Amino acid sequence: MENSTRQSESKVSIYKVVPSAITxxxxxxxxxxxxxxxxxxxxLAASLILLAAVADxxxxxxxxxxxxxxxxxxxxxxxxxxxxxxxxxxILLYCMFTNELGSFGWGATLVFVAACCLRLxxxxxxxxxxxxxxxxxxxxxxxxxxxEKPKSFFVGxxxxxxxxxxxLPVFMVLSGLETVLISPYIVAAWLCLVGTLMISRLKTFSxxxxxxxxxxxxxxxLFTVVFAALLYSYTWQTFMIISLLYTCALxxxxxxxxxxxx
Numbered sequence: 707m708e709n710s711t712r713q714s715e716s717k718v719s720i721y722k723v724v725p726s727a728i729t730x731x732x733x734x735x736x737x738x739x740x741x742x743x744x745x746x747x748x749x750l751a752a753s754l755i756l757l758a759a760v761a762d763x764x765x766x767x768x769x770x771x772x773x774x775x776x777x778x779x780x781x782x783x784x785x786x787x788x789x790x791x792x793x794x795x796x797i798l799l800y801c802m803f804t805n806e807l808g809s810f811g812w813g814a815t816l817v818f819v820a821a822c823c824l825r826l827x828x829x830x831x832x833x834x835x836x837x838x839x840x841x842x843x844x845x846x847x848x849x850x851x852x853x854e855k856p857k858s859f860f861v862g863x864x865x866x867x868x869x870x871x872x873x874l875p876v877f878m879v880l881s882g883l884e885t886v887l888i889s890p891y892i893v894a895a896w897l898c899l900v901g902t903l904m905i906s907r908l909k910t911f912s913x914x915x916x917x918x919x920x921x922x923x924x925x926x927x928l929f930t931v932v933f934a935a936l937l938y939s940y941t942w943q944t945f946m947i948i949s950l951l952y953t954c955a956l957x958x959x960x961x962x963x964x965x966x967x968x
Contacts, residue, residue: 721772721774722772722774722776723774724768724772724774725765725766725768725769725772725774725775725779726765726778726779726782728761728764728765728768729761729762729765729779729782729783729786730782730786731761732757732758732760732761732762732765732786732790733758733785733786733789733790735754735755735757735758735761735790736754736755736758736786736789736790736791736793736794737789737794738754739751739752739754739755739758739790739794739797739798740793740794740797742754743794743797743798743800743801743802744797744801746801748798748801748802748876748880749880751794751798751801752798752873752876752877752880754794755790755791755794755795755798755869755873756945758786758790758791758794759790759791759866759869759870762783762786762787762790762791762866765779765783766783780830780833781830784826784829784830787822787826787865787866788822788823788826788865790869791822791865791866791868791869792818792819792822792823792826792865792868792869793819793822794869795818795868795869795872795873796815796818796819796872796897797815798873798876799815799872799873799875799876799893799897800812800815802875802876802879803875803888803890803893803894804890804893804894804897806890807890807891807894810894811890811894813894814893814894814895814897814898815897817897817898817901818868818872818897818898818900818901820901821868821900821901821902821904821905822865822868822901822904824904824905825862825863825864825865825868825904825905826865828861828862828905829864832861859909859910859911859912860909860910860911860912861907861908861909861910862903862904862905862906862907862908862910863900863903863904863906863908863910863956864904864910865904867910867952868900868901868903868904870945870948870949870952871900871903871949871952871953871956872896872897872900873945873949874896874946874949874950874953875887875888875892875893875896877942877943877945877946877949878946880942881942881943881946883946903956908956908959908960909959910955910956910959911952911955911959
């Protein structure tokens with residue numbers, strides 16, 4: 707009986723574990739970021755959140771390249787996103803800014819964390835709905851299904867994008883910009899605003915929509931080199947600009963929605 711049980715156990719290639727291992731590494735980055743925030747090492751805490759974002763991109767890429775996509779990996783990734791892009795950034799902002807506001811500052815932190823949790827829960831439910839739609843499409847051979855639509859845009863700001871936005875005050879401080887815009891009250895309002903954008907139905911930019919013409923590949927590679935040089939030489943200024951550009955992209959999306967309503 708025991709031998710038959712052992713024979714029935716399936717063996718998995720070590721490559722199938724790689725994506726989940728990368729996800730766990732990202733989780734460790736996020737958890738360590740929280741510790742660094744509490745101990746006052748704010749720059750290191752911000753760096754660890756960015757490393758968690760890199761791990762978040764690599765685990766999905768590894769899963770697709772190694773044909774290791776699984777429901778387990780998707781759930782693990784979602785839990786890690788909540789920690790790294792919901793809890794860690796809000797704790798960093800609380801330690802740097804909003805702790806001066808007492809309960810009000812903590813309330814703003816809770817709003818952002820709750821919004822990130824709701825956003826990820828909605829995304830997971832939407833993904834499951836898409837799986838069911840894909841199964842129906844395969845049976846009916848429909849060429850245009852609702853599951854194809856999210857490929858060109860996100861519904862609401864995704865969790866990594868929310869972290870990039872909400873960390874804007876941190877990037878400004880680490881860039882040496884001490885302005886009135888970084889007051890605790892404004893940071894608390896910013897937390898609530900970004901949280902609202904995360905659970906909104908606003909169609910936001912998705913990198914999957916980018917298509918590069920073949921004749922522009924060389925220029926794209928050159929731009930990548932320039933970007934890497936800027937990231938190395940002016941790290942926090944570069945992330946501040948990226949965050950501001952993303953904010954502008956969201957404003958354009960809001961303008962388009964308003965124009966359609968009018």
